[in-house]
Amino acid sequence: MKDKFLQFIAQTSDAPIGLEISYAEGPVIYTTDGKEYIDFISGIAVSSLGHRHPKVIEAIQAQIDKHLHVMVYGEFVQKPQVEFAELLVRQLPQKLDQVYFVNSGTEANEGAMKLAKKHTGRTKFVAFKNSYHGDTQGSLSVTGRDVYRDPYLPLLPDVHFLEFNSWDKLDTIDRDTAAVIMEPIQGEGGIIPAEKEWLQEIRKRCDETGTLLIFDEIQSGFGRTGALFAFQEYEVVPDILSLAKAMAGGMPMGAFVSSSEYFPAFKYDPPLNHVTTFGGHPVSAAAAHANLKELLRGNYLKRATQIESTIKSRLKGKGIVEVRGKGAMLGLQMTNKVLTQSVVEHCFEKGILLGWTLHSDTLIRLAPPLIIKEELLEQVLETILQAVSKYV
Ligand code: PMP
Numbered sequence: 383m384k385d386k387f388l389q390f391i392a393q394t395s396d397a398p399i400g401l402e403i404s405y406a407e408g409p410v411i412y413t414t415d416g417k418e419y420i421d422f423i424s425g426i427a428v429s430s431l432g433h434r435h436p437k438v439i440e441a442i443q444a445q446i447d448k449h450l451h452v453m454v455y456g457e458f459v460q461k462p463q464v465e466f467a468e469l470l471v472r473q474l475p476q477k478l479d480q481v482y483f484v485n486s487g488t489e490a491n492e493g494a495m496k497l498a499k500k501h502t503g504r505t506k507f508v509a510f511k512n513s514y515h516g517d518t519q520g521s522l523s524v525t526g527r528d529v530y531r532d533p534y535l536p537l538l539p540d541v542h543f544l545e546f547n548s549w550d551k552l553d554t555i556d557r558d559t560a561a562v563i564m565e566p567i568q569g570e571g572g573i574i575p576a577e578k579e580w581l582q583e584i585r586k587r588c589d590e591t592g593t594l595l596i597f598d599e600i601q602s603g604f605g606r607t608g609a610l611f612a613f614q615e616y617e618v619v620p621d622i623l624s625l626a627k628a629m630a631g632g633m634p635m636g637a638f639v640s641s642s643e644y645f646p647a648f649k650y651d652p653p654l655n656h657v658t659t660f661g662g663h664p665v666s667a668a669a670a671h672a673n674l675k676e677l678l679r680g681n682y683l684k685r686a687t688q689i690e691s692t693i694k695s696r697l698k699g700k701g702i703v704e705v706r707g708k709g710a711m712l713g714l715q716m717t718n719k720v721l722t723q724s725v726v727e728h729c730f731e732k733g734i735l736l737g738w739t740l741h742s743d744t745l746i747r748l749a750p751p752l753i754i755k756e757e758l759l760e761q762v763l764e765t766i767l768q769a770v771s772k773y774v
Pocket of ligand 1: 488515570626
């Protein structure tokens with residue numbers, strides 16, 4: 383199967399991990415050669431409730447017995463979409479009162495940016511160095527890493543990149559700016575939380591200039607950081623919130639949430655000016671509804687905070703600079719690249735999946751599922767520590 387995978391599936395790397403998946407359940411992925419891997423990256427912050435959470439599976443099964451896709455987004459009333467949108471909006475500040483469903487993270491940002499342009503009548507964007515917002519052309523235009531952008535230039539004009547957490551040049555946000563787009567906790571940039579006062583200043587600057595503030599919580603959302611959404615701990619409310627990844631318990635789905643005052647921009651001049659065929663697919667929506675109900679019912683947010691304190695207190699010593707981040711969205715900063723690679727490889731041999739981030743080669747990504755038990759967590763941390771002491 384591996385040969386055919388390399389032959390028929392377009393590749394994005396010369397060295398894909400290449401695990402041949404048999405099945406996945408809870409925190410574990412099982413391969414066809416009989417091995418087990420503890421998924422300590424959750425498919426990159428997707429399966430926060432573990433793989434195949436029973437409530438999510440039940441909702442998917444019930445929905446496929448009713449209907450699959452029936453009509454492009456927004457034309458028919460589909461109960462799973464409506465129920466999920468209502469529950470989601472009820473968790474958010476009043477201003478974020480309507481949801482537009484898409485299929486992925488990058489599409490959420492594309493829609494968010496178009497909404498900001500249409501609402502403000504402006505075209506300029508302010509974004510941040512080392513950000514990651516997705517690989518389609520609009521999202522790539524606001525992604526702050528030249529090596530990924532350069533091969534695809536020209537991208538959107540009038541995008542300005544500022545240093546993350548820097549008070550310099552905030553006057554770049556001006557009356558020509560449609561929106562500031564940012565991750566409250568940079569993910570691919572190396573798990574870097576925004577400073578609270580700085581984020582509040584950006585909100586202030588946006589208010590003063592009539593600029594919309596887009597928070598990309600595609601990675602940090604749905605409980606990963608110990609709050610349902612990271613922005614809730616910053617006491618800064620965005621005008622548009624982009625979501626995806628963990629939203630639908632392992633099914634593909636994205637969304638941008640904003641105000642019912644702004645969304646009419648998609649209805650006029652011309653009508654139907656932002657549409658999608660599969661956005662809000664009923665099976666994904668049913669899964670997302672079950673996933674969110676479970677997140678709200680269980681103790682998962684608290685668990686994310688416990689995971690943070692266990693990991694931060696255990697992972698210390700020579701070779702480790704720090705553990706950064708919030709909840710179960712953490713980065714283990716190592717002293718050098720060779721050590722980083724050796725630790726990840728050693729853990730892989732021992733059946734633990736650790737990850738990288740796109741913009742850093744000295745950081746190990748730790749994003750365990752929130753259902754992970756303390757005993758298994760300890761076991762993983764012990765293996766990481768053994769690897770560090772072996773290779774440091
Ligand atoms: N924004 C952020 C913050 C992300 O982490 C990602 C994915 N890593 C995206 C956008 C893009 O999401 P998708 O891969 O679903 O397009």
